[in-house]
Amino acid sequence: MSKHRPTIADIARRAGVSKVAVSYALNDRPGVSPATRASIKAIAQEIGWRPNSAARALTHARADTVGLALSRPARMLGVEPFFMELISGIETELSARGCALLLQVVTDPAQELEMYRRWWGEGRVDGVFLADVRSPDPRIEGIAELGMPAVVIGHPSAAGTLTPVWSDDSAALRDTLTYLAALGHRSVARVAGLPELIHTQLRDRAQREISAGLGLDEPVVVHTDYSGEEGAHATRRLISSATRPTAVIYDNDIMAVAGLSVAQEMGLDVPADLSLVAWDDSQLSRVVRPPLTALSRDIPAYGSHAARTLLAMVADGSAPGFEDAAARLVPRGSTAPPR
Amino acid sequence: MSKHRPTIADIARRAGVSKVAVSYALNDRPGVSPATRASIKAIAQEIGWRPNSAARALTHARADTVGLALSRPARMLGVEPFFMELISGIETELSARGCALLLQVVTDPAQELEMYRRWWGEGRVDGVFLADVRSPDPRIEGIAELGMPAVVIGHPSAAGTLTPVWSDDSAALRDTLTYLAALGHRSVARVAGLPELIHTQLRDRAQREISAGLGLDEPVVVHTDYSGEEGAHATRRLISSATRPTAVIYDNDIMAVAGLSVAQEMGLDVPADLSLVAWDDSQLSRVVRPPLTALSRDIPAYGSHAARTLLAMVADGSAPGFEDAAARLVPRGSTAPPR
DNA sequence: TCACGGCACTTACCCGGTTCAGTAACTCCG
DNA sequence: CGGAGTTACTGAACCGGGTAAGTGCCGTGA
Known part of the structure; x- marks a missing residue:
């Protein structure tokens, strides 16, 4: 038996028709009788024919x-x-x-x-x-x-x-800051992602504007590369700064987990001394203690x-x-x- | 200017040669003079020609x-x-x-x-x-x-x-169990992955054999779906069982982190009361407290x-x-x- | 001076599937 | 019973590259 993958020409030969008829039959286009169509489809099925994607792409200029x-x-x-x-x-x-x-x-x-x-x-x-x-x-x-x-x-x-x-990140941020403000927080920092990403910049601006609108302190934002290491480092800096925030929002969950560990290691009680929010929720947020308040998206x-x-x-x-x-x-x- | 992507025929027309000459020139095959080759390549470069992958795939029967x-x-x-x-x-x-x-x-x-x-x-x-x-x-x-x-x-x-x-998972497991045995552990459990995966089964068997060889207790192995939830649940069961292990190996790091949280929540001191090892290392292992001993691979x-x-x-x-x-x-x- | 070899290039055809323009045969209708 | 319309199908050409087998021209050596 031949090694090569079956083509419509093979089907055509076995069905005793031209390959054009096979093409019409297999694509459910008019021009072949129901009987011929059925027999062509049966043969295609039997020999395991599949349309060659390259050949298809070549004709309709579609790569799928x-x-x-x-x-x-x-x-x-x-x-x-x-x-x-x-x-x-x-x-x-x-x-x-x-x-x-x-x-x-x-x-x-x-x-x-x-x-x-x-x-x-x-x-x-x-x-x-x-x-x-x-x-x-x-x-x-x-x-x-x-x-x-x-x-x-x-x-x-x-x-x-x-x-x-x-x-809409800014709506999510508004909810979060409003919630934190309602709890009584006035100084909410953020451990953000890469500063060159537009979505980081939009979050930065939204945070400043919403914080101002809610009467919160001008937010401290620390940019990172999203890694746990930099998240930990940023948290350490925030905690030991003169104006220690009472809440921190992290741009991803690995940094939030890192921040939680750092805070606990430095003797702070989370959430009593420091509240943490993770942006984007995953299993990670749920398995640590305390579980992390998170911004969850599908x-x-x-x-x-x-x-x-x-x-x-x-x-x-x-x-x-x-x-x-x-x-x-x-x-x-x-x-x-x-x- | 025409919308369609340039083909070798376009190049051939502009260079005043046949498309075969173009094909030879662009593929660095003999049969064209250096001068013609250079001019063909220059034209190809200029009009931004790229070989159509579908056409190529069709002739060499290669999809790349x-x-x-x-x-x-x-x-x-x-x-x-x-x-x-x-x-x-x-x-x-x-x-x-x-x-x-x-x-x-x-x-x-x-x-x-x-x-x-x-x-x-x-x-x-x-x-x-x-x-x-x-x-x-x-x-x-x-x-x-x-x-x-x-x-x-x-x-x-x-x-x-x-x-x-x-x-070689069994070598890694041998190192780990030998290390734990040297520390004085005798009862080492494992929170494993999906039981239907062969690699889980191989680890299970290796753990039994190596444990026996080192004179450790017959290991308790709990299978999970790799999720943090099941990792936490398995840890809870292990800790509250009559024969509580003194060390646990987790088949991934998210479960190890979940296990760590559960242990700490149940009042155990890690590592004094319970030692944990994570299989596969990631940032996660390093950001939690204490940082997790891990089996690291590139x-x-x-x-x-x-x-x-x-x-x-x-x-x-x-x-x-x-x-x-x-x-x-x-x-x-x-x-x-x-x- | 002419056969020969080789270079530079072309013609013809292939890959596998699709499309367009036929062409028989058959049906319908006046 | 002849012409129009429909059905079922086929041949040729195409997509964009690649290969095999020439062809024409040149230089060289005898």
């Missing part, structure tokens, strides 16, 4: 694949559940539509753009996701120039001419929305942006009125 | 893509740094060779096999990785039947006729080795298996002699 390149170092990616959950949500949507995901981990945004150029030039993808938007971000303009469908996972103000899918759903938007863009040439639900504050044991 | 399907639920994947780090290591190797990674998150192993069948049938991938091998695992035989190059990320005894890339390197092996299989039809370094025990504050 979208791309995602991530430019954070491996150890950062590993520790943040965010991306894995996002990817898995993206997948859910894509696989339902028979679309594949091409993934690439690169070291910097310039490489990422180069990757996208290559994928697009080679016709490997029909569109891409863009995460971790910076300011300024050459990827935005680069992709717009290519005319490649792209969805920005981030706020519209960062998306340029591309289509954004985002959630990240897989966020990914699904992004994927749906991108597929719509690929199909129709454009699609409206999508605002996902804001993160929901889940109070747990790490927040309380200050002593 | 390998696949990885993961069948764990989204929330499990997110929380375990292992897979993200593995993927990023795989990527490092692949991208250096211009190969892409097709990723799919599915819900069960049967779906995973179906995915592999489809990818292979459609010519989308040249080979795949297989992770989380079970016993019995229909994927092994299914893939072997297809004749598709595949690397099993796991022990040779689980790989059937496929090529394994693995690390997971990205593990991924790179797997990728290199798979690429060799694709190129040569077969490749030898590869045994990666065993995990190294990194003692930290969570282990000490029992009270």
Whole structure:
């Protein structure tokens, strides 16, 4: 028996028709009698025929694949559940539509753009996701120039001419600060992520404005690389500063856990001496003691929305942006009125 | 200017030669003069030509893509740094060779096999990785039947006729148990992962054998789904059992952190009352108090080795298996002699 | 001066599936 | 019973590259 994968020509030979008839039959297009169609389909089934994706891509200029390149170092990616959950949500949507995901981990945004150029030039993808938007971000303009469908996972103000899918961080922050203010906190610091990311900058600004609006102290914001080490270090600095805050918001949960450990090690009682809030919830927030009050979002759903938007863009040439639900504050044991 | 991506025909027209000459020139094959070659390359560069991957795939029957399907639920994947780090290591190797990674998150192993069948049938991938091998695992035989190059990320005894890339868990376990025995522990339990995974079973057996060899008590092993919740629950059970162990090994770090919290909450001092060891090290192990003694591996390197092996299989039809370094025990504050 | 070898390039056809423009045969209707 | 319309199907060409087998031209050596 022959090694090569069956083609429509093989089916045509066995069915005694031309390969065109086979193509029509298998694609449920008119032009073949029901009997012929059935027998062709039966043969295809029997010999295990699958359409060659390259041949298909060649004719309709469709790759049925979208791309995602991530430019954070491996150890950062590993520790943040965010991306894995996002990817898995993206997948859910894509696989339902028979679309594949091409993934690439690169070291910097310039490489990422180069990757996208290559994928697009080679016709490997029909569109891409863009995460971790910076300011300024050459990827935005680069992709717009290519005319490649792209969805920005981030706020519209960062998306340029591309289509954004985002959630309202400032609403989430408002809820959190209002809650902390109601508990009696006046000095709320934040251990933030990478300062060059637009979403960090938006959170920074929102925090200043909302704090001012609520009559809280001007917030101290410490920027980090999202690692536990820097989260711990930042917490140590905040605790030992002259104006020690009574509450700290962390931009991810690994830093919040690190902060909790540091606080306890320095003899502080959480939440009595220091309240902690983690931005983005995961199992981690629930397994430590006290469990962490967290800003919880359905990240897989966020990914699904992004994927749906991108597929719509690929199909129709454009699609409206999508605002996902804001993160929901889940109070747990790490927040309380200050002593 | 025309919308469509440039092809070699466009280059041929502009250079005043046939497209075959262009093909020869761009692929550095003899048959064109240096002058013509240079001018063709210059034109290609200028108009931003890239070889269409579908067309290429069609002629060489090569997709320049390998696949990885993961069948764990989204929330499990997110929380375990292992897979993200593995993927990023795989990527490092692949991208250096211009190969892409097709990723799919599915819900069960049967779906995973179906995915592999489809990818292979459609010519989308040249080979795949297989992770989380079970016993019995229909994927092994299914893939072997297809004749598709595949690397099993796991022990040779689980790989059937496929090529394994693995690390010696039993050596790592021996180091750990020897270390704990030297500290004076006699009762070492383990909070293990999914019991249907072969690698869990191998660890279980190794632990029994090594414990017996060292004269330790017959180990209590509790199986979980790797989640923090189940890790916490298992720890609670172990601590309140009649034969409370003096040390516990956890099959991942999120469970170890959960176990630490539970122990402290139940009034135990770690490490004086209970020593803890985490299998696989991440930032998490270092940010909690006390920091966790861990079995540390270079997971990205593990991924790179797997990728290199798979690429060799694709190129040569077969490749030898590869045994990666065993995990190294990194003692930290969570282990000490029992009270 | 002419056969020969090799260079530089072309023509023809392939990969696997899709599309377009036919072409028989059969049906319907006036 | 002849012409129009429909059905079921086929041949040729195409997508964007790649390969095998030429072809024409040049320089060289006998």
